[in-house]
Structure formats: structure tokens, C-alpha cells
Amino acid sequence: MPAAGNIPPVIHGRRGLRTNDKQRRYDLSLPSADYPAWHGQPRRTIAICTQQRCGSTLLGEAIYFAGGLGCPLEYCHGLFKTDFQARWNSPDFPTYVAALHRHRTDTTGVFSIKLFWRDWAEIGGNAISNELECLSGTTAARTPPEIYRRLFAHLSPLLPNFTPVLLTRRDTIRQAVSLLIASRSGKWRRFSDRSIGAGAREVIYSFDEVFRYVVRMRENNVHWLNFFFANGLSYHQIFYEDLAKDYDITVRDLFNKLGRPDAPIAPPRLRKQSDARSEEFVQCFLADFHQRARG
Numbered sequence: 001m002p003a004a005g006n007i008p009p010v011i012h013g014r015r016g017l018r019t020n021d022k023q024r025r026y027d028l029s030l031p032s033a034d035y036p037a038w039h040g041q042p043r044r045t046i047a048i049c050t051q052q053r054c055g056s057t058l059l060g061e062a063i064y065f066a067g068g069l070g071c072p073l074e075y076c077h078g079l080f081k082t083d084f085q086a087r088w089n090s091p092d093f094p095t096y097v098a099a100l101h102r103h104r105t106d107t108t109g110v111f112s113i114k115l116f117w118r119d120w121a122e123i124g125g126n127a128i129s130n131e132l133e134c135l136s137g138t139t140a141a142r143t144p145p146e147i148y149r150r151l152f153a154h155l156s157p158l159l160p161n162f163t164p165v166l167l168t169r170r171d172t173i174r175q176a177v178s179l180l181i182a183s184r185s186g187k188w189r190r191f192s193d194r195s196i197g198a199g200a201r202e203v204i205y206s207f208d209e210v211f212r213y214v215v216r217m218r219e220n221n222v223h224w225l226n227f228f229f230a231n232g233l234s235y236h237q238i239f240y241e242d243l244a245k246d247y248d249i250t251v252r253d254l255f256n257k258l259g260r261p262d263a264p265i266a267p268p269r270l271r272k273q274s275d276a277r278s279e280e281f282v283q284c285f286l287a288d289f290h291q292r293a294r295g
Contacts, residue, residue: 026189028064028071029080031087034103035071042101043109045159046258048072049117049224050167051217053178055240056114057189058270059167062251063112065266069258070112075100076119093123097158113158117220124151140222148230164233165254168221169240176213177281178274180206191269205281207288244272 027033046069050056060072074080085091088099105111156162169175182188184203228235236257243250248265255263 026073028061029073029083033071035106037102038105038107038109039102041160042105042111044111044161044163046070046072046110046112046163046165047159048112048114048165048167049120049235050114051116051118051169051175051220053175053182054167054169055243056167058247058268059165059238059243059251059254060112060114061269062247062254062265066255066260066263068106068108068110069260069263070106070110071104072112072114073104074114074116074119075104076113076123077116078119081119094157100158111160117223120155121151121223124155140219140226143223143226145226145230148227152227152231162233163258164228164235165238166224166228166235167238167240167243168224169217171241172214172217172221173210173285174274174278174282175217175240176210177278177285179213180210180281181278182273187273189270189273191271203277205284207285210281210285211289 046063048056048059048063056072056074063069064071075084081096084100085096088096088103090096090099100113101111181203227233236254238250238254247268251265252261255261255265
């Protein structure tokens with residue numbers, strides 16, 4: 001089992017982080033976190049179906065450090081996907097899926113992944129037809145069940161023996177504020193108190209941006225639910241608030257559902273990022289919203 005701590009220096013027996021450049025990259029995305037080559041499809045896939053700022057890194061690390069449950073990262077998202085494709089010379093979807101399964105399947109045969117709805121929809125839409133290209137920006141109410149079924153049919157090779165875990169956040173306003181601050185500051189995660197504010201860009205409050213995030217997050221939550229229903233998929237639900245408040249209980253419940261009741265629960269490496277500024281932005285948004293609602 002990988003050892004937990006403040007960014008472990010060694011993972012799977014290779015060198016870990018030493019340079020400033022590497023310290024700006026997430027250690028679990030580096031070649032040192034690749035597993036020994038796996039041949040063929042994984043025996044099982046664990047997918048954290050979520051959105052940004054829901055605690056997916058916190059939950060993903062709990063899964064990873066338990067050992068034997070894979071290393072769930074945003075393999076379909078942004079620079080993660082770009083870096084992995086370049087590293088493994090896998091420019092298209094089929095070759096990328098094969099590379100992911102080869103390098104990121106645990107020696108137990110478990111492959112884990114984090115999926116943001118927008119990435120999931122964009123990959124499927126771009127690969128299937130113009131009908132699906134704008135799915136990530138389409139309301140759930142206007143998306144027929146057949147579209148969700150076609151999406152899953154195309155993307156299912158990525159997820160053999162699919163076990164979905166739905167991770168959402170009850171308070172979408174604080175989630176939206178968190179996304180605003182992280183995207184504007186460039187600070188997406190923190191592993192120690194020493195990194196507070198280090199190298200962060202200034203963040204200015206924006207009602208319009210927070211509002212857009214709230215609308216998008218609530219809509220994408222419905223997309224996930226409709227996707228599961230259309231494809232007859234059962235899922236395990238976790239709320240960020242429960243994970244943050246009762247970490248051990250929430251993670252233990254998940255491990256029970258995954259058939260690993262005795263899996264160890266490592267103490268979290270991540271440090272809380274919300275602060276007085278976050279709460280100030282939340283209160284500004286609520287005041288602005290009520291003022292605009294009154295006209």
C-alpha cells in the first residue's frame with residue numbers, strides 16, 4: 001500500500017518530487033505513480049462521477065492510499081489528459097483508453113477514474129456526432145434518454161465492469177465560490193499550511209461568474225442522475241459535506257460498498273482551502289442575489 005503523508009517522496013519504488021517544477025504538478029499524475037504494465041481490460045472500474053470542487057481529490061486519495069483500488073484522477077480532463085496522451089503517445093480515444101488501462105490499472109486489476117460531467121459529455125459528443133457535440137452545454141430537461149444511452153455505449157470501453165460513485169455538494173454556492181477562487185488564483189489543492197497564498201494570483205469577486213457556476217453545477221448534477229437512470233446504473237452517493245465532516249465514516253461506508261471493508265483509511269493529506277475570503281464572497285453573492293431578485 002502507498003504510504004500517505006505530505007506528498008510522499010516515493011511511489012511504486014521510483015523517485016518522487018524534488019524540483020520546484022515537479023512540486024507544482026500533482027504527484028499522483030507523474031510517471032512514478034504508474035502501475036506495472038497491465039495487459040488487457042481491467043477486471044473492474046471505479047468511477048467517481050462528480051464536478052470540480054466537490055472533494056474528488058480528497059476522496060480519490062482515500063481510494064488510492066487504501067491500496068488495491070486504483071488511482072482515480074481526472075484522466076479525461078484538461079492538462080491531465082493532454083499530458084497523459086503525450087506521455088503515452090496516444091492521440092485518439094481508443095489508443096488512450098488502452099494506454100490508461102495498461103499504465104493505470106492496479107495490480108489487483110482495478111482501474112479508477114474521476115469523471116467531470118463536462119469532460120464526459122465533450123469526449124462522447126466529439127466522438128459520436130454533431131447531435132452530441134453540445135451535450136455539455138445542453139440542459140438536462142432537453143436531453144432525451146437515448147442520448148445518454150448512446151453516450152454510455154460509446155464510452156463504455158473506458159469503464160469495464162463499471163462501479164459509479166456519485167460525489168456531489170449540497171451547497172452549490174460555496175462550491176461555485178471555491179471554483180471561482182481556485183480558477184482565478186491557480187491554487188487547486190493544498191498539502192501544507194506553508195503553501196497558503198504562495199504564488200497565488202489575486203482574485204476579484206464576480207457575481208455573474210459565481211452565478212454561472214451555480215447554474216452549471218446544478219444542471220450537471222441532474223445530467224449525472226439522468227445518465228444513471230437512462231442506463232439502468234445503480235450508484236453509491238457521497239456528499240462533500242459528509243466527507244469533510246465525517247471523513248472516516250464516509251470513506252469506510254464506501255469501502256464497504258466496494259467490497260473492501262477492511263481496507264485501511266489513511267489520514268488525508270489535503271488541507272482546507274476555504275477561508276475568510278471564501279465566506280466573504282459567499283455573503284456578497286447572497287446579498288447581490290437577493291438585491292437583484294427584488295429588482
